[in-house]
Amino acid sequence: MTATSAPEAALGVLPRADGSAKYSHAGYTVTASVNGPIEAQRRDEHAYEAHVDVIVRPAAGVGGTRERHLESILQSSLSQIILVKNFPRSLIQIVLQVEDSPENDYVNTKLVQASLNFAIMPALMQTAVLALLSAGVPMRATATATAVTIAQQDGAKRITVDPTPRDIETARSVHVLAFTSHDELLLAESEGDFTVKEWDDVYETAKAICCRSAPAKEGVAMVLDDEDASGPDMRQFLRSAAGAKVAADLHWK
Amino acid sequence: MPREAEPSLNEKQFVTQALQENLRLDGREFDQYRPVELTFGDQHGVADVTLGKTRVLAKASAEVTVPYADRPLDGVFTIATELSPMASPAFEVNRPTETEVLLSRLLEKTVRRSGALDTESLCLVAGQKCWSVRVDVHVLSHDGNLIDASCLAVVAALRHFRKPDTSMEGGVLTVYTPAEREPVPLSWLHSPFCVTWSFFGEEADIALLDATWMEEQVRVGSCTVSLNKHGEICQIAKLGGTPVDAVVLLQCTSVALAKVKEFSELLDKRLAEDLKRRDKGGFMAELRAENDR
Numbered sequence: 177m178t179a180t181s182a183p184e185a186a187l188g189v190l191p192r193a194d195g196s197a198k199y200s201h202a203g204y205t206v207t208a209s210v211n212g213p214i215e216a217q218r219r220d221e222h223a224y225e226a227h228v229d230v231i232v233r234p235a236a237g238v239g240g241t242r243e244r245h246l247e248s249i250l251q252s253s254l255s256q257i258i259l260v261k262n263f264p265r266s267l268i269q270i271v272l273q274v275e276d277s278p279e280n281d282y283v284n285t286k287l288v289q290a291s292l293n294f295a296i297m298p299a300l301m302q303t304a305v306l307a308l309l310s311a312g313v314p315m316r317a318t319a320t321a322t323a324v325t326i327a328q329q330d331g332a333k334r335i336t337v338d339p340t341p342r343d344i345e346t347a348r349s350v351h352v353l354a355f356t357s358h359d360e361l362l363l364a365e366s367e368g369d370f371t372v373k374e375w376d377d378v379y380e381t382a383k384a385i386c387c388r389s390a391p392a393k394e395g396v397a398m399v400l401d402d403e404d405a406s407g408p409d410m411r412q413f414l415r416s417a418a419g420a421k422v423a424a425d426l427h428w429k
Numbered sequence: 430m431p432r433e434a435e436p437s438l439n440e441k442q443f444v445t446q447a448l449q450e451n452l453r454l455d456g457r458e459f460d461q462y463r464p465v466e467l468t469f470g471d472q473h474g475v476a477d478v479t480l481g482k483t484r485v486l487a488k489a490s491a492e493v494t495v496p497y498a499d500r501p502l503d504g505v506f507t508i509a510t511e512l513s514p515m516a517s518p519a520f521e522v523n524r525p526t527e528t529e530v531l532l533s534r535l536l537e538k539t540v541r542r543s544g545a546l547d548t549e550s551l552c553l554v555a556g557q558k559c560w561s562v563r564v565d566v567h568v569l570s571h572d573g574n575l576i577d578a579s580c581l582a583v584v585a586a587l588r589h590f591r592k593p594d595t596s597m598e599g600g601v602l603t604v605y606t607p608a609e610r611e612p613v614p615l616s617w618l619h620s621p622f623c624v625t626w627s628f629f630g631e632e633a634d635i636a637l638l639d640a641t642w643m644e645e646q647v648r649v650g651s652c653t654v655s656l657n658k659h660g661e662i663c664q665i666a667k668l669g670g671t672p673v674d675a676v677v678l679l680q681c682t683s684v685a686l687a688k689v690k691e692f693s694e695l696l697d698k699r700l701a702e703d704l705k706r707r708d709k710g711g712f713m714a715e716l717r718a719e720n721d722r
Binding site: 190191193205209211214231233235279280 | 431469471472480493511513514515516517518563569570607
């Protein structure tokens with residue numbers, strides 16, 4: 177159970193897909209492929225916009241209602257940022273394959289009927305955005321996502337970013353928030369009991385992670401302090417992952 | 430879903446003629462595999478096999494269930510192969526294609542029917558409780574020779590897999606979580622591997638190993654041989670296509686044995702490396718919960 181603190185990503189990992197990405201963070205590893213715009217089936221065809229098809233496949237077992245639920249959430253939020261009006265009557269297909277998810281050492285899991293955890297959402301979202309970037313699908317903004325839990329501990333409430341399965345089990349509420357690169361809230365999903373005040377706190381925490389405008393940082397010590405305080409800077413990460421891929425592609429051999 | 434574009438007549442002729450002149454498009458020998466890579470994940474039972482541009486991921490998992498009524502002493506063992514649109518947009522979700530059916534059938538025959546996994550050892554309480562072991566095969570990228578890559582991935586995942594330890598005391602079954610007791614490996618009897626030959630030419634006299642997707646679309650027939658490193662053949666499948674001379678088939682099986690020995694060595698080496706990587710501080714021998722046979 178080594179949950180890496182820094183997210184890792186690789187773009188263009190699958191040779192045959194239009195775009196692909198592999199992303200791992202907080203114990204979750206997801207590979208995504210994007211094909212599109214391609215020919216849509218008659219039943220999926222929209223006259224004025226592209227149909228965004230999201231398929232989530234669990235690592236073990238067959239997908240059930242939970243996977244369909246995640247798919248529908250992702251589908252509606254990704255349709256918001258992809259310029260779907262540019263490709264009428266076509267299909268943009270996003271396949272998300274979960275490779276690894278953190279296990280709870282204290283519980284024996286049921287596996288034949290896969291039930292993906294809510295907290296996998298940010299990893300799925302992030303991988304999908306990276307794969308879309310890699311496929312060159314036009315988007316109006318990129319998106320960054322994070323998961324936050326609130327737990328009641330010794331009378332005080334504690335906010336945890338990127339929770340482990342153990343954190344989720346003990347938490348009172350789990351929240352997944354995503355922001356676009358224009359600092360707009362794209363997705364807010366919550367599970368459990370919480371007050372409006374708590375949600376505001378969660379919003380601030382998530383926004384700090386997703387929408388940190390990278391200032392010119394001076395000195396290593398300051399950077400380290402910053403990381404410890406509020407988790408990784410997702411937007412900077414997304415930018416550097418895409419930047420590294422472009423630099424590698426344009427490198428004259 | 431859009432259909433996969435078939436190679437043009439020119440492309441087909443180019444491949445066949447080059448083969449007649451003893452050349453493959455990628456410059457390999459006829460009986461040479463593309464570079465095989467095998468890696469294991471952080472969890473137990475995740476194997477990732479790369480064969481050129483073909484990439485297959487297999488994940489083994491286990492849970493306690495009720496055994497089938499007609500086989501009260503056996504555990505349940507299933508191999509699930511579902512080709513997702515990730516491999517090619519031509520594959521549709523929940524609609525198996527012929528490739529998928531053939532692949533799952535061959536894996537079933539090779540790994541399950543050959544008794545590679547001792548299903549009796551999966552029984553916990555006769556007729557009431559048993560382990561259900563499941564292997565999910567995910568094809569991430571399809572560039573020919575799915576069968577050999579998937580078989581290697583399945584066998585590697587199962588040999589790498591650890592199931593939770595159990596104990597029976599006074600009729601009470603306890604399943605220990607990973608935090609309580611170190612999980613134990615499956616009782617594995619032998620490791621079968623698939624070797625697929627593709628045949629070309631009017632008389633099917635050219636035989637290729639590890640055909641790419643392009644070559645697979647042009648071939649006139651194929652034959653899959655499954656065997657273990659001791660040369661015990663589990664199955665031979667030649668499903669239609671141009672008839673092949675018996676002598677050619679015999680030659681194919683003898684070459685297949687050499688390839689299977691290479692696979693076997695590679696798997697043993699990677700498993701040993703992985704064990705070493707996990708064994709930090711050298712406590713693994715003490716933590717082990719299984720008994721030596």
